[in-house]
Amino acid sequence: MNSDGPLADVKILDFMWVMAGPAGTRMLADYGAQIVRVESPSRIDTARTLQPYQKDAFSADASGLFNNCNAGKLGIAIDMSNARAREVVLDLVRWADVVTESFSPKAMRKWGLDYESLRRIKPDAVMLSSCLFGQTGPLRQIAGFGNMAAAIAGFSNLAGWPDRAATGVFGAYTDYIAPRYTAIAILAALEHRRRTGEGQYIDQAQAESALHFLAPAFLEYAVNHREPRRAGNSDRDLAPHGVYPAAGEDRWVAIVCRGESEWRALCGAMGKSELAGDPRFAALEARIANNAALDRIIGEWTAGRAAADTEQLLQARGVPAYQVQNSSEAWRDAQFKHRRHFVEIDHQTLGRTTVEAPRAILSRTPGAVRRAAPSLGRDNQYVLERILGYDAERISELALAGVFG
Amino acid sequence: MPILESSRVLDLSNERGLLCGQILADLGADVIAVEPPGGCSARRLGPFAGGVRDPERSLLWWAYSRNKRSITLDIEHAQGRGLLRRMAAAADFLIESFEPGYMTSHGVGYDELAAINPALVYVSITGFGQSGPKADYADADLILLAAGGPLILGGDDDRPPVRLSVPQAYLHAGADAAVAAMVAHHERVRRGRGQHADIAAFASAAIATQSAILAAPLGATQLRRLAGGLKLGPLNLPVIWPAKDGYISMTFLFGSALGVFTRRLMHYLCARGYCDEATRDKDWIGYADLLMSGREPLSEFERVKEVVRGFTRAHTKAELLDLALQHGFLMTPVSTIGEVVASDQLASREYWRRIQDPVSEREYTVPGPFVKFSASPIQYRRRPPKIGEHNREIYIGEFGLSNEEFSRLARAGVI
Numbered sequence: 001m002n003s004d005g006p007l008a009d010v011k012i013l014d015f016m017w018v019m020a021g022p023a024g025t026r027m028l029a030d031y032g033a034q035i036v037r038v039e040s041p042s043r044i045d046t047a048r049t050l051q052p053y054q055k056d057a058f059s060a061d062a063s064g065l066f067n068n069c070n071a072g073k074l075g076i077a078i079d080m081s082n083a084r085a086r087e088v089v090l091d092l093v094r095w096a097d098v099v100t101e102s103f104s105p106k107a108m109r110k111w112g113l114d115y116e117s118l119r120r121i122k123p124d125a126v127m128l129s130s131c132l133f134g135q136t137g138p139l140r141q142i143a144g145f146g147n148m149a150a151a152i153a154g155f156s157n158l159a160g161w162p163d164r165a166a167t168g169v170f171g172a173y174t175d176y177i178a179p180r181y182t183a184i185a186i187l188a189a190l191e192h193r194r195r196t197g198e199g200q201y202i203d204q205a206q207a208e209s210a211l212h213f214l215a216p217a218f219l220e221y222a223v224n225h226r227e228p229r230r231a232g233n234s235d236r237d238l239a240p241h242g243v244y245p246a247a248g249e250d251r252w253v254a255i256v257c258r259g260e261s262e263w264r265a266l267c268g269a270m271g272k273s274e275l276a277g278d279p280r281f282a283a284l285e286a287r288i289a290n291n292a293a294l295d296r297i298i299g300e301w302t303a304g305r306a307a308a309d310t311e312q313l314l315q316a317r318g319v320p321a322y323q324v325q326n327s328s329e330a331w332r333d334a335q336f337k338h339r340r341h342f343v344e345i346d347h348q349t350l351g352r353t354t355v356e357a358p359r360a361i362l363s364r365t366p367g368a369v370r371r372a373a374p375s376l377g378r379d380n381q382y383v384l385e386r387i388l389g390y391d392a393e394r395i396s397e398l399a400l401a402g403v404f405g
Numbered sequence: 406m407p408i409l410e411s412s413r414v415l416d417l418s419n420e421r422g423l424l425c426g427q428i429l430a431d432l433g434a435d436v437i438a439v440e441p442p443g444g445c446s447a448r449r450l451g452p453f454a455g456g457v458r459d460p461e462r463s464l465l466w467w468a469y470s471r472n473k474r475s476i477t478l479d480i481e482h483a484q485g486r487g488l489l490r491r492m493a494a495a496a497d498f499l500i501e502s503f504e505p506g507y508m509t510s511h512g513v514g515y516d517e518l519a520a521i522n523p524a525l526v527y528v529s530i531t532g533f534g535q536s537g538p539k540a541d542y543a544d545a546d547l548i549l550l551a552a553g554g555p556l557i558l559g560g561d562d563d564r565p566p567v568r569l570s571v572p573q574a575y576l577h578a579g580a581d582a583a584v585a586a587m588v589a590h591h592e593r594v595r596r597g598r599g600q601h602a603d604i605a606a607f608a609s610a611a612i613a614t615q616s617a618i619l620a621a622p623l624g625a626t627q628l629r630r631l632a633g634g635l636k637l638g639p640l641n642l643p644v645i646w647p648a649k650d651g652y653i654s655m656t657f658l659f660g661s662a663l664g665v666f667t668r669r670l671m672h673y674l675c676a677r678g679y680c681d682e683a684t685r686d687k688d689w690i691g692y693a694d695l696l697m698s699g700r701e702p703l704s705e706f707e708r709v710k711e712v713v714r715g716f717t718r719a720h721t722k723a724e725l726l727d728l729a730l731q732h733g734f735l736m737t738p739v740s741t742i743g744e745v746v747a748s749d750q751l752a753s754r755e756y757w758r759r760i761q762d763p764v765s766e767r768e769y770t771v772p773g774p775f776v777k778f779s780a781s782p783i784q785y786r787r788r789p790p791k792i793g794e795h796n797r798e799i800y801i802g803e804f805g806l807s808n809e810e811f812s813r814l815a816r817a818g819v820i
Contacts, residue, residue, distance in 0.1 A: 010591070023612070028588075049662045134750075144735050154745040161564065169569055170630070171613075180580035187590075189408075189778065191409070220742075222770045231570045315542050320545045326621075327618050327622075330611070338537030362588065
């Protein structure tokens with residue numbers, strides 16, 4: 001299985017759920033890591049209940065978010081409260097290089113699967129725990145999702161217009177950042193084990209990982225003693241820099257000039273070459289100071305034009321511009337197509353479905369979506385028989401005992 | 406022993422890729438920022454320490470160059486390229502973020518360097534990728550967010566879509582690039598060969614759509630932006646709610662997983678007199694279906710949200726966070742940077758690190774290790790380097806240039 005992938009020798013027992021954790025191990029599955037994901041037969045993974053649903057029809061398999069975060073993994077359903085579940089899980093611990101989990105800090109201890117217990121079973125175990133705020137501290141037990149970490153970590157307050165309340169970042173923002181650090185930490189710990197023979201425990205607070213994406217704001221606060229503020233779409237170093245109306249309902253085009261030549265090119269494209277000589281806009285400082293007037297002039301020009309036409313016209317002159325894409329436009333976008341970003345795969349109950357491709361294109365060992373995300377318990381038989389080597393008798397005995405729900 | 410202690414990284418990247426090298430540096434790699442004479446273009450971007458536009462004072466550079474050393478090298482100069490090729494022969498990773506084709510046209514593309522060093526992992530970070538119809542598009546943070554899909558989802562519904570005021574697209578790309586570097590390294594250890602990784606920031610930024618980018622191929626309703634929340638069909642779903650002294654973020658949603666939390670909150674509100682029992686006892690699991698099918702009028706949902714707002718407005722952010730902890734509610738305060746710095750949680754975990762300012766050598770506070778490793782903890786060993794600060798140390802001390810050669814190259818403007 002997966003013998004072609006660059007991570008084909010990496011085996012992960014994955015108890016993570018919802019978004020941040022599973023999106024991290026998805027990145028490793030793309031490159032061939034063998035991942036056995038454990039789900040509860042009774043407590044549904046929240047991600048299975050989240051939009052978008054295929055054809056807008058909710059079912060436990062229809063969430064595009066769940067399917068996107070879990071493509072490439074094997075899925076088993078085990079009732080962890082069942083006394084005999086433990087023997088299966090411990091065999092999987094022995095099989096795995098890495099155990100991951102994203103419950104609140106108590107759960108793994110309750111099941112006797114905390115790091116100290118794992119280490120007694122497997123001395124070089126690598127374990128990663130990922131939760132919003134980490135395993136220690138007054139907020140360690142807080143229940144929640146990435147929108148909450150984004151708020152308390154400072155992201156939400158920095159998105160929106162200076163004359164209004166913060167609009168907040170879209171969705172569970174820290175859940176988009178943390179997965180990369182999860183994947184990096186796992187590979188780093190395996191490298192450490194290769195070099196030293198030593199396993200370890202990784203405590204990931206998703207909010208702490210995510211703060212690295214605000215590092216310049218923290219430096220501004222620390223060094224300049226200045227509280228960073230939301231600024232709409234304007235930029236401290238660039239003008240014009242905005243999102244302008246386009247023809248059609250709720251259609252927009254983003255335009256940025258990174259220097260004087262791009263500004264002159266934009267003026268030319270708008271048929272307003274005289275603007276380049278207008279003292280209000282002649283230099284960057286002046287354009288930043290007169291940003292509102294500048295945005296009005298550009299907006300009047302873009303408003304009647306199709307966003308894609310404006311994008312093409314300006315890009316042909318070297319000016320950064322792009323239509324502000326919704327899902328339909330991204331799906332049709334020539335550059336997304338070129339990168340084969342939308343991957344159609346077979347799915348057990350949906351027939352065909354679509355997920356996003358691996359992000360990085362590796363020249364010699366490219367990533368691939370090797371299988372659809374599991375329906376609940378899809379791979380029970382495969383994992384018990386082929387990975388753990390259980391015989392039919394033992395499997396039916398466990399089933400009778402209620403281990404699989 | 407730091408995890409990547411024996412690895413050497415040549416980091417030729419600019420503002421598009423600095424984070425990737427910093428992640429490898431945090432893991433212990435010897436990361437050498439290879440800057441053009443005069444300094445990396447990221448040093449011309451703000452904010453600046455003390456508001457002074459000076460390449461040594463760019464806080465963007467400081468933010469993403471910790472644990473790196475710096476040399477200068479003019480890649481436009483034939484002798485500079487010769488030096489780079491010699492260094493690449495002994496390097497483990499090379500990171501670059503020039504326009505597609507730039508490195509190849511200068512004879513230092515992946516193929517040229519792999520011929521010298523087949524084990525090299527060569528990471529390219531660009532806006533739109535190395536090839537394709539829009540590979541040569543001009544880029545900027547806002548442009549990449551527009552292309553990648555997250556921009557349309559954020560903002561007030563009566564104004565244009567809006568970005569986060571701290572540029573993000575290239576951080577998504579830099580983090581993806583670090584994952585790719587680690588994957589390629591893992592495989593190189595087994596098979597002895599490196600490869601080229603192509604990272605496109607617009608595609609990396611698509612993760613910030615939370616899979617909403619899949620709506621069209623899946624035949625699902627597309628979400629629309631809403632001030633402090635989002636719109637799903639006819640439903641206005643707030644995420645940001647008012648508190649007595651600011652705002653909170655609260656997950657107030659429905660369905661078999663999240664409806665349970667909403668039910669819990671409504672029971673609390675009823676017990677405190679914010680609503681009647683009929684309101685408390687609505688079907689919070691199936692509530693979205695009730696609204697979508699019209700069995701529950703949207704005006705009733707508006708009334709429910711007003712009830713909840715009555716509760717959130719009556720409490721401070723700190724009180725609401727305490728209630729979340731006590732009762733398992735899904736809410737946290739919308740915090741300023743200053744409030745994050747003052748967080749008890751981060752203090753109790755000893756998260757923050759102090760690091761030296763390269764100009765005045767005063768110490769300042771920065772975000773700490775991205776995870777806590779028990780056996781191989783991340784260390785902040787070096788402050789961000791000044792332009793070419795390690796030229797002598799590296800070119801003469803480690804690379805074996807003679808003093809004469811070094812002086813000659815310096816005079817020629819190569820280093």
